[in-house]
Amino acid sequence: MSLAVRFQGIEKQFGPVRVLHGVTFDLAPGRIYGLLGENGAGKSTLMKILAGYERANAGELFIDERERDFSSSRDAEHAGIVLIHQELNLADHLSITQNMFLGHELKKGFFLDEAAMRDDARAALNDVGLHKNPDTKVRDLIVAEKQLVEIAKAMLRSARLLIMDEPTATLTPSETQRLFALMARLKDAGTTIVYISHKLDEVERVTDEVIVMRDGRFVARAPTDELTRQQMANLMVGREVSDMFPDKPPLPDDAPVAFEVEGASVPGWADGIGFSVRQGEVFGFAGLVGAGRTELFEALVGLRPLSAGRVAIEGKAARLTNPREAMKHGLTYLSEDRKGRGLHVDMALKDNLTMMTLERYAHPLIDTRAERDALKGAVKDFGIRTGNTSIRARMLSGGNQQKLALAKFLNPDPRVIVLDEPTRGVDVGAKRDIYFLIHRLAAEGRAVIVISSELIELIGLCHRVAVMRAGELVATLGMDLLTEERLIAHATGTH
Ligand SMILES: Nc1ncnc2c1ncn2[C@@H]1O[C@H](COP(=O)(O)OP(=O)(O)OP(=O)(O)O)[C@@H](O)[C@H]1O
Ligand SMILES: [Mg+2]
Numbered sequence: 082m083s084l085a086v087r088f089q090g091i092e093k094q095f096g097p098v099r100v101l102h103g104v105t106f107d108l109a110p111g112r113i114y115g116l117l118g119e120n121g122a123g124k125s126t127l128m129k130i131l132a133g134y135e136r137a138n139a140g141e142l143f144i145d146e147r148e149r150d151f152s153s154s155r156d157a158e159h160a161g162i163v164l165i166h167q168e169l170n171l172a173d174h175l176s177i178t179q180n181m182f183l184g185h186e187l188k189k190g191f192f193l194d195e196a197a198m199r200d201d202a203r204a205a206l207n208d209v210g211l212h213k214n215p216d217t218k219v220r221d222l223i224v225a226e227k228q229l230v231e232i233a234k235a236m237l238r239s240a241r242l243l244i245m246d247e248p249t250a251t252l253t254p255s256e257t258q259r260l261f262a263l264m265a266r267l268k269d270a271g272t273t274i275v276y277i278s279h280k281l282d283e284v285e286r287v288t289d290e291v292i293v294m295r296d297g298r299f300v301a302r303a304p305t306d307e308l309t310r311q312q313m314a315n316l317m318v319g320r321e322v323s324d325m326f327p328d329k330p331p332l333p334d335d336a337p338v339a340f341e342v343e344g345a346s347v348p349g350w351a352d353g354i355g356f357s358v359r360q361g362e363v364f365g366f367a368g369l370v371g372a373g374r375t376e377l378f379e380a381l382v383g384l385r386p387l388s389a390g391r392v393a394i395e396g397k398a399a400r401l402t403n404p405r406e407a408m409k410h411g412l413t414y415l416s417e418d419r420k421g422r423g424l425h426v427d428m429a430l431k432d433n434l435t436m437m438t439l440e441r442y443a444h445p446l447i448d449t450r451a452e453r454d455a456l457k458g459a460v461k462d463f464g465i466r467t468g469n470t471s472i473r474a475r476m477l478s479g480g481n482q483q484k485l486a487l488a489k490f491l492n493p494d495p496r497v498i499v500l501d502e503p504t505r506g507v508d509v510g511a512k513r514d515i516y517f518l519i520h521r522l523a524a525e526g527r528a529v530i531v532i533s534s535e536l537i538e539l540i541g542l543c544h545r546v547a548v549m550r551a552g553e554l555v556a557t558l559g560m561d562l563l564t565e566e567r568l569i570a571h572a573t574g575t576h
Pocket of ligand 1: 122167480506508
């Protein structure tokens with residue numbers, strides 16, 4: 082019933098670029114493995130080979146001692162192997178049920194058995210704790226809900242080997258908790274699980290053993306309880322990682338206000354929110370998922386209706402009707418939904434980078450050489466790891482897409498920067514680079530607003546942190562008051 086895997090000398094290249102160099106290791110049945118590695122290390126690629134989405138160029142894959150070479154994901158699913166994708170893979174215009182049964186429709190005679198599919202979908206949603214009508218269109222779900230649909234969909238396939246590629250990146254702590262309980266049940270039932278995550282505390286909690294990859298190679302494995310988080314991080318990066326957070330840049334008392342919001346209301350999401358951020362300040366937004374932080378900022382930049390409220394940027398009143406308009410006023414907003422609103426994944430890296438500032442490169446023909454130079458600079462500044470810079474954004478690893486999105490939104494050189502979950506899916510080394518970058522931006526006199534679900538990140542980065550709960554701004558804590566306990570108490574209303 083459980084299933085054992087052996088990778089033997091797996092090689093993979095995309096065009097001229099080799100991304101896996103003879104990976105060899107095995108997985109025993111019925112255990113939970115953490116698969117660790119920096120962005121671009123090859124974790125997702127290796128797992129896509131196992132699950133039939135990609136084919137190896139060389140090497141062998143053994144499932145229960147038998148050599149296999151899956152030609153499609155269906156093929157792998159028949160063997161009991163199911164992958165939950167890192168980049169959500171749902172069809173937006175279809176309902177939850179339709180997505181869950183896409184290509185696996187239940188039939189009654191010649192006809193689709195709609196009722197049976199809906200019932201199964203409802204049961205699977207219930208398993209993962211998503212209380213939504215299965216007829217809901219996927220486009221009407223928020224990112225975390227889409228992630229839960231992906232997980233529920235995998236549950237329906239009754240996997241013997243389940244691969245979860247950063248499943249908790251968008252989930253709340255309680256959703257994560259429920260997912261871990263589900264994983265424990267699956268393990269008891271004999272399912273082998275591969276769990277990919279950059280959240281080392283979760284890896285520590287939920288896995289039996291960790292496997293570390295670096296630059297397309299297997300580098301180490303050990304029982305989870307024999308490694309500290311620090312040791313895991315060092316193995317991934319191949320050197321000591323220390324001082325995650327730089328010293329906060331000094332903030333002079335007379336620093337002028339850079340961004341001011343008054344009485345901002347977003348129907349159904351936020352009510353009468355006011356705050357101001359000074360030049361050189363890093364200002365955090367904490368809150369549970371659903372507290373309205375993302376929706377507030379989406380409305381402030383014109384991505385959804387703002388029913389009331391005034392905005393001023395560097396002292397001048399501004400009406401921001403869309404992100405482009407906001408950028409002209411000097412404000413840029415990096416969305417948490419990098420696939421939907423951050424990047425154009427089917428476009429080249431350089432076109433993504435220069436999209437918001439195209440006028441800079443047009444005189445009047447586009448100066449592609451200047452564009453290429455800009456990309457070269459961004460690859461270096463943001464540590465984007467890719468063997469080939471002429472690929473489309475989709476082909477970057479998840480974490481490297483996030484770095485490209487950051488580069489794109491900072492390319493216009495804004496005065497006020499709003500970053501929504503800037504380190505989601507980013508490895509420890511790159512996280513540290515982003516933290517240093519945020520402080521550099523602030524030290525240069527910009528105002529930086531960071532929305533994050535990682536409290537440690539807010540505490541380590543920010544001069545002040547505002548806490549939202551159910552659409553209201555309930556507290557703003559200065560540096561000397563920033564502790565996890567206080568932030569949680571305000572966010573949950575148990576203060
Ligand atoms: N279709 C493709 N074409 C070209 N290069 C690709 C393609 N798919 C992946 N790559 C490259 O393969 C390398 C490994 O990517 P992979 O997605 O496996 O990394 P990862 O370990 O999952 O990283 P992350 O933690 O960021 O998700 C990266 O350099 C990536 O750009
Ligand atoms: Mg990946």
